[in-house]
Amino acid sequence: MFSTFYKKKLEELLYHCHRNLPSNLSDDKIISKAFKFAYEAHKNDKRASGEPFISHPYDVALILAKEIPLDSVSIAAALLHDVVEDTPYTLKDVKAEFGNEVAEIVNGVTKIEGMFENYEIKQMESYRKMLLSMTSDIRVILIKFADRLHNLRTLEFLSTTKQIRLAQETLEIFAPLAHRFGLSAVKSELEDLSFKYLDRKAYDVIAKNLKEKKREREKFIKNFIQPIKEKLTEAGFKFEIYGRAKHIYSINKKLISRNKKFDELYDLFAIRIILDTKNTNDCYSVFGICSQNYLPVPERFKDYISLPKQNNYQSIHTTLLSKDGKMVEVQIRTRDMHEIAEKGIAAHWKYKENSQHHDTNLDNWMKKIRESLESTGSEETTSQVLENFKLDLYQNEIYCFTPKGELRILPAGATAVDFAFEIHTQIGLKCIGAKVNGKIVNLETPLKSGDQIEIFTSKSQTPKLDWDKFVVTRKAKTDIRKYFNTERRKLIAEGKEQVAKKLKKHKINLSDEELSRIIHRLKYKDTGHFYYSVSQDSSKLTALIDILTDKNKLQNLEQKQLSAEELMPAGTADFSKFVKEARTSNKGISLGNGFENNINGLKYDFAKCCNPIPGDDVIGFISFEKGIRIHRKTCKNIVNLFLREPERIVQINWNETGGSDFTVGIKIIGEDKQGILTLITKTISKNFNLNIRSVDIKTKNSMFEGIFILSIQNLNQLNQIIEKINSMEGVFSVERYEK
Numbered sequence: 001m002f003s004t005f006y007k008k009k010l011e012e013l014l015y016h017c018h019r020n021l022p023s024n025l026s027d028d029k030i031i032s033k034a035f036k037f038a039y040e041a042h043k044n045d046k047r048a049s050g051e052p053f054i055s056h057p058y059d060v061a062l063i064l065a066k067e068i069p070l071d072s073v074s075i076a077a078a079l080l081h082d083v084v085e086d087t088p089y090t091l092k093d094v095k096a097e098f099g100n101e102v103a104e105i106v107n108g109v110t111k112i113e114g115m116f117e118n119y120e121i122k123q124m125e126s127y128r129k130m131l132l133s134m135t136s137d138i139r140v141i142l143i144k145f146a147d148r149l150h151n152l153r154t155l156e157f158l159s160t161t162k163q164i165r166l167a168q169e170t171l172e173i174f175a176p177l178a179h180r181f182g183l184s185a186v187k188s189e190l191e192d193l194s195f196k197y198l199d200r201k202a203y204d205v206i207a208k209n210l211k212e213k214k215r216e217r218e219k220f221i222k223n224f225i226q227p228i229k230e231k232l233t234e235a236g237f238k239f240e241i242y243g244r245a246k247h248i249y250s251i252n253k254k255l256i257s258r259n260k261k262f263d264e265l266y267d268l269f270a271i272r273i274i275l276d277t278k279n280t281n282d283c284y285s286v287f288g289i290c291s292q293n294y295l296p297v298p299e300r301f302k303d304y305i306s307l308p309k310q311n312n313y314q315s316i317h318t319t320l321l322s323k324d325g326k327m328v329e330v331q332i333r334t335r336d337m338h339e340i341a342e343k344g345i346a347a348h349w350k351y352k353e354n355s356q357h358h359d360t361n362l363d364n365w366m367k368k369i370r371e372s373l374e375s376t377g378s379e380e381t382t383s384q385v386l387e388n389f390k391l392d393l394y395q396n397e398i399y400c401f402t403p404k405g406e407l408r409i410l411p412a413g414a415t416a417v418d419f420a421f422e423i424h425t426q427i428g429l430k431c432i433g434a435k436v437n438g439k440i441v442n443l444e445t446p447l448k449s450g451d452q453i454e455i456f457t458s459k460s461q462t463p464k465l466d467w468d469k470f471v472v473t474r475k476a477k478t479d480i481r482k483y484f485n486t487e488r489r490k491l492i493a494e495g496k497e498q499v500a501k502k503l504k505k506h507k508i509n510l511s512d513e514e515l516s517r518i519i520h521r522l523k524y525k526d527t528g529h530f531y532y533s534v535s536q537d538s539s540k541l542t543a544l545i546d547i548l549t550d551k552n553k554l555q556n557l558e559q560k561q562l563s564a565e566e567l568m569p570a571g572t573a574d575f576s577k578f579v580k581e582a583r584t585s586n587k588g589i590s591l592g593n594g595f596e597n598n599i600n601g602l603k604y605d606f607a608k609c610c611n612p613i614p615g616d617d618v619i620g621f622i623s624f625e626k627g628i629r630i631h632r633k634t635c636k637n638i639v640n641l642f643l644r645e646p647e648r649i650v651q652i653n654w655n656e657t658g659g660s661d662f663t664v665g666i667k668i669i670g671e672d673k674q675g676i677l678t679l680i681t682k683t684i685s686k687n688f689n690l691n692i693r694s695v696d697i698k699t700k701n702s703m704f705e706g707i708f709i710l711s712i713q714n715l716n717q718l719n720q721i722i723e724k725i726n727s728m729e730g731v732f733s734v735e736r737y738e739k
């Protein structure tokens, strides 16, 4: 169905695939099929250059096969990458013909096509992350690199505006990313091509100079490497050595950063020595041989072998002085290291080395990939390894735009409401609706990376209680809560005023405490809650007045005992049974052995105000959150609690003394004479074998007052200590200390 020309083209592509792809990941069938499909789909389209459109996806696939060889799936996807965007064929068609994997990749490439077109490129790092956040398969990005490279190679056919736009985008976003992926060849070409369109003059000057000096340079290189070549051969190394001009963009950077003219720059090229060896130590030996011939510049020595760069680049870099005093950069590496340097991640199929630690997400992710490659080892399982190529970095963030094209970064799951609050609190509070990419959406719809969001506000809008269920940013949550708290406070104040007015009208005189007790009896959590209800529903106030003005009703209410269920939140284990028992038996509740901090599944703890210890007379107070809190019967706080809410009080027995430590304080007053404190401390720790947790001593007029906080087992022990210390000479009084 297609001409010899395209048959030849396909053969060429397959040839490079055979050469570069791992054999088990190279499948002629899928590549041929994709090529034919793309050819059919694009057959009526032309590129800006006038060429048939198929030349673009074809070249992209070819770049991939040559520069970033991974697997035939990515080659097929590269051939199909513009089908959905530019032809009547849909993603469904691609999926039906090629399956899910290829379709997903094509979908990914389509999604990020022209992503930056409408936006001014600022915040590069964010854009790079955004790109990655939209990509869950590394092959999408790799195809995008190849796509971009081909577009730049053919950029001359586009308008100047488009040229500059694409070149800028490439220089700011794609080239640095390619660098991070370790694709140095792709990165250099992207940079040079972009530079050419962004600063044609500077580009031409450097290119011209490089060309003019080419012969001179080649002669110099030849002479320079000759002695090294001989020595290395003598030493029995298998190697390749050559000199290479640096790429134009990097030369330009040097010209700028060093503020020099072209003629003054000597390191326009680097000598590369690539060793055919698996032994990395050979690189150091070769460095040794080089420095016997030429003097090395010590401060220019860099060992990226023991300390690889973040993108896994490994090499030795050194600068040698030529006989006529020129500085020449020399790079020494093994063949495997060279592959990594040139082809980045794609080279990992063949190459394995020790993993290194890097801190950023991307580096960690690269490391993960490498580890999975290492752990599987044999080529049979490499297709499973591809699963691990899922990009999950930056997937916890989404990158969205304002209508003006400003970028905002939100956590994954964020909604239009989060976005509104991100812009401004007032926009959030007044947010009534949103358009995402031009379409009206539900406020609770999660946003996606690349979305552009327009928020609609209304003066009369107020936050809704259910917003709290779907907003995810802290800002939105806090703003909404703040709003409701302020609102609630306002309403509470309103309700309180209403209550006060009504009471006055009915000439009812009640102290705050009495009122709060009645409100509690009416089963409001607190007075605030009651006032709030009144503000919402005036019948609540009528009901209160009704009770207050009727003696019988009031008496009834006062005498009513709250049920066990009303005391505790539902679902507490066996609680009602427990409270009933506690109320009916005189003995009260027994704390079990060992004080395991719960009684029949009910939590309890000891009040800090009076620090009860086993042996003390104690009593329990039921609280909503804490379970039972145990106080000493003499505690002032419990007396107050008892008066206010007697139905919450339960009797407690210690049962048996357990082995746990309790905290107790003793206050000792005595004469401030030498050695007495040491003596007291010794008495406590030696005689009773106790831990002293803290000591606080104050002295005044030859008297001291000390608070000793002790770990103790029970009241009996405490009494013994008090007695013992009391009998010491110079001690005036010892008593249990209470805050």
Ligand code: MN
Residues within 6 Å of the ligand: 056, 081, 082, 147
């Ligand atoms: Mn394309």
